[in-house]
Amino acid sequence: xxxxxxxxxxxxxxxxxxxxxxxxxxxxxxxxxxxxxxxxxxxxxxxxxxxxxxxxxxxxxxxxxxxxxxxxxxxxxxxxxxxxxxxxxxxxxxxxxxxxxxxxxxxxxxxxxxxxxxxxxxxxxxxxxxxxxxxxxxxxxxxxxxxxxxxxxxxxxxxxxxxxxxxxxxxxxxxxxxxxxxxxxxxxxxxxxxxxxxxxxxxxxxxxxxxxxxxxxxxxxxxxxxxxxxxxxxxxxxxxxxxxxxxxxxxxxxxxxxxxxxxxxxxxxxxxxxxxxxxxxxxxxxxxxxxxxxxxxxxxxxxxxxxxxxxxxxxxxxxxxxxxxxxxxxxxxxxxxxxxxxxxxxxxxxxxxxxxxxxxxxxxxxxxxxxxxxxxxxxxxxxxxxxx
Amino acid sequence: xxxxxxxxxxxxxxxxxxxxxxxxxxxxxxxxxxxxxxxxxxxxxxxxxxxxxxxxxxxxxxxxxxxxxxxxxxxxxxxxxxxxxxxxxxxxxxxxxxxxxxxxxxxxxxxxxxxxxxxxxxxxxxxxxxxxxxxxxxxxxxxxxxxxxxxxxxxxxxxxxxxxxxxxxxxxxxxxxxxxxxxxxxxxxxxxxxxxxxxxxxxxxxxxxxxxxxxxxxxxxxxxxxxxxxxxxxxxxxxxxxxxxxxxxxxxxxxxxxxxxxxxxxxxxxxxxxxxxxxxxxxxxxxxxxxxxxxxxxxxxxx
Numbered sequence: 001x002x003x004x005x006x007x008x009x010x011x012x013x014x015x016x017x018x019x020x021x022x023x024x025x026x027x028x029x030x031x032x033x034x035x036x037x038x039x040x041x042x043x044x045x046x047x048x049x050x051x052x053x054x055x056x057x058x059x060x061x062x063x064x065x066x067x068x069x070x071x072x073x074x075x076x077x078x079x080x081x082x083x084x085x086x087x088x089x090x091x092x093x094x095x096x097x098x099x100x101x102x103x104x105x106x107x108x109x110x111x112x113x114x115x116x117x118x119x120x121x122x123x124x125x126x127x128x129x130x131x132x133x134x135x136x137x138x139x140x141x142x143x144x145x146x147x148x149x150x151x152x153x154x155x156x157x158x159x160x161x162x163x164x165x166x167x168x169x170x171x172x173x174x175x176x177x178x179x180x181x182x183x184x185x186x187x188x189x190x191x192x193x194x195x196x197x198x199x200x201x202x203x204x205x206x207x208x209x210x211x212x213x214x215x216x217x218x219x220x221x222x223x224x225x226x227x228x229x230x231x232x233x234x235x236x237x238x239x240x241x242x243x244x245x246x247x248x249x250x251x252x253x254x255x256x257x258x259x260x261x262x263x264x265x266x267x268x269x270x271x272x273x274x275x276x277x278x279x280x281x282x283x284x285x286x287x288x289x290x291x292x293x294x295x296x297x298x299x300x301x302x303x304x305x306x307x308x309x310x311x312x313x314x315x316x317x318x319x320x321x322x323x324x325x326x327x328x329x330x331x332x333x334x335x336x337x338x339x340x341x342x343x344x345x346x347x348x349x350x351x352x353x354x355x356x357x358x359x360x361x362x363x364x365x366x367x368x369x370x371x372x373x374x375x376x377x378x379x380x381x382x383x384x385x386x387x388x
Numbered sequence: 389x390x391x392x393x394x395x396x397x398x399x400x401x402x403x404x405x406x407x408x409x410x411x412x413x414x415x416x417x418x419x420x421x422x423x424x425x426x427x428x429x430x431x432x433x434x435x436x437x438x439x440x441x442x443x444x445x446x447x448x449x450x451x452x453x454x455x456x457x458x459x460x461x462x463x464x465x466x467x468x469x470x471x472x473x474x475x476x477x478x479x480x481x482x483x484x485x486x487x488x489x490x491x492x493x494x495x496x497x498x499x500x501x502x503x504x505x506x507x508x509x510x511x512x513x514x515x516x517x518x519x520x521x522x523x524x525x526x527x528x529x530x531x532x533x534x535x536x537x538x539x540x541x542x543x544x545x546x547x548x549x550x551x552x553x554x555x556x557x558x559x560x561x562x563x564x565x566x567x568x569x570x571x572x573x574x575x576x577x578x579x580x581x582x583x584x585x586x587x588x589x590x591x592x593x594x595x596x597x598x599x600x601x602x603x604x605x606x607x608x609x610x611x612x613x614x615x616x617x618x619x620x621x622x623x624x625x626x627x628x629x630x631x632x633x634x635x636x637x638x639x640x641x642x643x644x645x646x647x648x649x650x651x652x653x654x655x656x657x658x659x660x661x662x663x664x665x666x667x668x669x670x671x672x673x674x675x676x677x678x679x680x681x682x683x684x685x686x687x688x689x690x691x
Contacts, residue, residue, distance in 0.1 A: 005473045057496070105480050162676040166427065166480055167617045171670075174610050178660035184658065300488065307481060342495030349489025354470065356482050360474035 034365060038309065042358040043322075046351040052281025053346060059337050071332035072325030075244070083216045084286070086324030088113070090223030091278035092302025092308065093316045094230055095151060098271035102236050103247040104158060108169030110299025111176030112150045114290075115146055116143035116276025117283045118180055121188075121290045124202035124283075134197070135206045147276015148269040150176065159261045175293060182370040184290055198291035207273050208284035219281025225272050230313035233270075243267055246344040275299065301327065304352050323348070393522060393649045398527025401641020402634050403533065408433065408608070410536040410633035411591025412615035413582035414543055419465070419625055420619055421547065422580035423560040423573070423686030424472060427483025429588045430612030431490020432464045436592025438498040441603040445506035450597050453506065454532065457593035458586045464490060465585020487612075501603045508599045530598045530604040532590070536630075539587070543626035556580055560562045561685035588612065610663070617666045621673060623682035641663045 032138040072082050095109035120139035127135045157163040192197040208217050234240035242263055246253040253260055278298065287293055305323050309315030330344040340379060412429050418470040419426045426432075436457035444453030468486055472479045497581070512534075515527030555576060559566045563573040595611075596603045618636060622628035643658035 014617050028666070053493075053496075105478075105484075107484060121421070157671060157674075160676055161671055162674040163670050164617075164674075166484075167613065167620075168667060168670060170610070170613050171617065171667050174663045175660045175667070178656050178663070182654060182656040186654065303484065304488070306487075340496050342492050342498040342499070345488065345492030347492075349485065349492040352485035353489055356477060356485050357471050358475060359476050359478075362476060 034362065037068050037311065038358050038361055038365070039355060041312070043351065043354045045090045046047075046095070046347070046354045049354065050347045050351050051195055053338065053344065053350070054337075057339065059339055064333065064337055066340070067332050068326070068329040069117040078328060080215050082321060082325040082328045083214075083220055084324070085327045087217065087220035087223050088278040088282055088298040089302050089305050089323055090129070091274045091281075092229055092299050093305035093320060094226055094302075094313065095147075095271045095275035095299070096306035097309065097311040097313060098149075098230060098234070098267050099155065099264075099314060100306065101240070101247050102202045102267055104155070104264070104268070105166045105249075106151060106153055106154060106268065106271065107166060107300070107304045108151055108172050108176075108272070109278075109299065110295070111169070111173040112147035112272045112275035113279040113282075113299050114180045114294055115150055115176050115279070115295050116147035117279030117290050118183060118188075118199075119146035119198050119276065120280035120283050121202060121225045124206055125200060130204065132206050135202075136208060136284060139202075139206070139284055140277060141275040143280035143324040144273035145276070147279065148271075148273035151272025151275065152265050152269035155264045156261075159270075173299065180290075180295070181292070184292070188290075190289070193289075193291070196291055196293075198289040198341075199288045202284065204288075206284065207288060208281060210285075217281060217285030219278070219285055222277060222281060223231040224317055226277070227313045227316050230270075234313060239263070239266075260264045264334030275302070278302075301348065304348055308355050309354060324326050393403070394645055395525050396522055397609035397645035397648045398638050398641050400522075400528075401548050401645055402638035403526070403529055403672065404632040404637070405640045406637025407533040407536055407594045407598075408528065408591040408611045408616050409618060409636045410533070410540065410630060411594065412588045412612050413618045413622065413629040413633055414536065414539055414626055415461070415465075415587030415591070416557070416616050416619045417584075417622070417624055417629055418543065418587070419581045419584035419623060420687060421561060421578075421684055422556045422577045423684050424469075424479050424577050424581060425483060425616070426465065426468050426486075426581055427480055427586060427613070427616060427685065428464065428486030428490060429469050429483075429584075429616060430608065430610065431487040431494075431539045432461045432585050432588040433459075433490075433592040433595070433612040435460050435464060435490045436589030437596035438494040438592075438603060439503065440589075440593030441506050441596035442501050444508075444593075444597055445501065446503055446508055448508045450509045453597055454509070454590055457589040459586035459589070461587065461589020461592070462582045463585070464589070465582040468585070469574075470475040472581075473578065476642050495605050498603055498605075502605075505602065506597070508601050509594075511598070527627040530594070530600065532594050536591075540630040542627045547626070553569045557684070560686050563686055588615075614662055614666050617670055620680065620683075621666075621669045622682065624684060625682065636662050636665065 021155040047065070051065070053062045054064050062208070070108040071078055092109035092113060095112060096106055096108040099106040112322050119142040123142035124135055127138050150172065153166050154169045157168055184199055186201045189197050208219065210217055211221055234243060242258050245256065245258060246260055246263060250260060279294065281296055283290055301323055305316055305319045309319040326344055326347055330341060333339045333343050334341055389672055403659060406537035412433055416426060416429055438452040439460045440457030443456035444450045447453070466487060468482060471477055471482045495618065509532060511528040511530055514529050518524055547557060555571060558569070559573045559576040566573050566576070593642065595607050600607065618632045619629060622632045639662045642661045643655055646658055647655065
């Protein structure tokens with residue numbers, strides 16, 4: 001936690017106002033520069049390590065980089081493909097980033113996404129024949145409800161029973177996928193889907209349209225809007241402030257009378273609703289039905305996005321586009337470089353690891369901070385609890 | 389056979405399926421006793437499976453494959469330990485990252501291994517006294533499982549009766565106390581995590597070299613993660629890890645066992661039995677108010 005951040009220093013005396021303000025702006029700038037510089041350096045190092053990896057596998061490194069650029073951002077067509085992949089990531093990343101404000105590590109986005117998708121299909125079938133607007137709203141509502149309940153359960157287990165939320169969310173991913181497969185291959189299966197078990201389609205009329213001017217569905221707009229809403233909720237409201245206190249020190253939060261249980265469960269529910277909505281958008285805009293194509297790891301990639309964005313709701317948007325681009329370039333790498341489809345996963349793994357390791361540089365890059373405030377020694381009590 | 393087929397298939401399944409759980413949970417037990425959680429064991433398991441299969445294929449010796457899998461596990465464990473020794477780096481998050489990295493690398497490097505068949509580990513036919521084929525099939529036991537059982541007891545002895553075992557426990561209970569005694573906590577954790585990775589790697593080689601006995605991308609489905617939860621259930625005791633692994637193996641065998649007697653509906657639901665069991669056990673044994681009995685105290689500091 002940023003215990004020694006300049007914002008928390010007491011207000012300066014009146015005479016020193018202008019100078020202190022300038023210093024504060026300098027320190028803020030340093031924090032911002034650091035927050036951008038360190039991840040960028042991490043990304044550069046990751047790509048270098050990835051280059052070594054593919055070179056060992058016998059590929060031409062520069063060619064690989066070029067094809068990745070081409071597949072992700074090279075043309076308007078590929079950029080739209082990137083945005084299509086970024087859309088669910090913005091929402092599944094929130095599923096990790098929101099609980100992270102409370103100090104929880106939740107990686108259950110995959111489960112919430114597939115169950116949300118399933119719930120949206122159920123809603124669409126139940127309201128078949130209604131106005132498409134009604135159907136879409138009901139689909140979104142059902143997906144948010146189920147996704148929210150799924151992650152809310154994990155938050156509840158954590159705060160009420162002390163169950164490790166990381167492990168429970170992972171286990172619940174497998175359980176959710178089991179339920180999903182059971183229903184899609186069994187009771188909810190459309191007999192017409194022979195090779196690939198799917199539910200009945202939701203119908204052309206109920207499909208989620210594209211954002212005007214591009215071939216990208218509205219799910220992207222939902223995701224960006226959700227990230228902004230999450231930013232406002234976490235940084236500009238008393239609820240968000242309470243969450244920040246809990247994330248900093250649960251005991252202090254309890255002593256100041258905060259309802260920790262409620263805040264944890266509500267935050268996790270909102271987080272799950274976001275991931276559920278991602279599932280709904282994938283169903284309504286991309287697949288038109290629920291089948292195994294939904295289980296492609298958007299939930300896990302969302303975890304990576306959240307950590308890369310340092311759990312900052314607004315940081316999620318650009319990082320999602322970056323990760324969406326990496327995902328979008330996978331197909332081109334397979335075709336032109338004959339690299340396996342897991343190449344992208346290797347790069348993601350390297351990125352994740354390097355970015356986490358770069359966390360150690362935080363506040364230790366002296367050339368970035370004009371004032372030594374950042375590097376003031378922490379009190380001994382803080383030092384021992386730093387890992388939290 | 390009739391209904392007797394079910395318990396028999398469960399026992400047989402437990403003996404076959406439990407070894408990866410056992411090895412990973414022993415490794416994780418050792419790591420957590422030193423005060424760190426390594427969630428990357430899932431990635432280590434899969435990397436172990438891939439490299440074990442690859443080396444077995446290239447060298448023609450399955451046991452060399454097992455050894456190679458262990459060595460890869462040591463490397464991944466050492467990487468985790470090194471990253472976590474950096475300041476401000478969170479061990480749980482690094483574990484998730486290494487899990488994804490391990491899975492990705494194994495799929496990447498293992499692409500050419502999907503087709504060829506490598507020499508596999510042979511089984512001990514403990515059921516040869518019986519005339520009934522299912523009994524014989526159920527009692528086919530792998531030497532690796534027996535080694536795992538021996539390792540469980542050896543590890544308990546290590547923790548309770550040896551100087552190094554005591555040192556690992558000290559570091560896990562109170563790193564500052566260990567520091568005051570002149571021991572380097574990070575060093576101890578490095579060795580504990582690397583050795584823990586060895587176990588997980590060997591567990592992975594069991595998957596690819598014995599049961600199911602080939603390399604594919606669907607080989608592991610979270611056994612490494614469940615093993616981490618299993619350690620909590622086993623209260624950080626190696627021998628209890630053994631019993632818990634057998635229980636989990638049995639739960640994992642429910643689906644195939646029901647299939648073997650002709651019940652196939654709801655297969656996907658039975659397949660979630662181990663996860664549900666893990667979760668139920670975690671909910672039942674956790675508490676919001678007190679720390680768990682037997683939990684290394686350093687694990688709660690890091691939360």
